[in-house]
Amino acid sequence: MYKATIFVTLKESVLDPQGVAVKGSLHTMGYNQVSDVRIGKRLEVSLDAENKEAAEIAVTAMCEKLFSNPVIENFRFELEEV
Known part of the structure; x- marks a missing residue:
């Protein structure tokens, strides 16, 4: 089980x-x-994955397809095993 903390700005x-x-x-x-002040989003996602690499691939896809708008937003995430 992994927990991803995602930051979208x-x-x-x-x-x-x-x-x-x-x-x-x-x-x-x-x-x-x-x-200056910049406002963003912070999301926490728990997911089952076989390993850290698989979790990183899944979280990246989620960010690119749903959590962020690649035209105007950037994202980064931290991944930890729980």
Whole structure:
């Protein structure tokens, strides 16, 4: 059994309006030292796989086909045996 922790973020070239709004709110609260905020997604997936390589292949496919939009998002993941 493996647990994948997946992080999906917007590519640097893509405007992040949600991040801009949070940055504005932080500045309003007095946190003027914040220069940028980027918002992303974190997912946890538990899966049965024969080995770590098979789990990595499956998680990569899931990310490419469902969890991320490859046009505007990047993904990375951490995999641990549980």
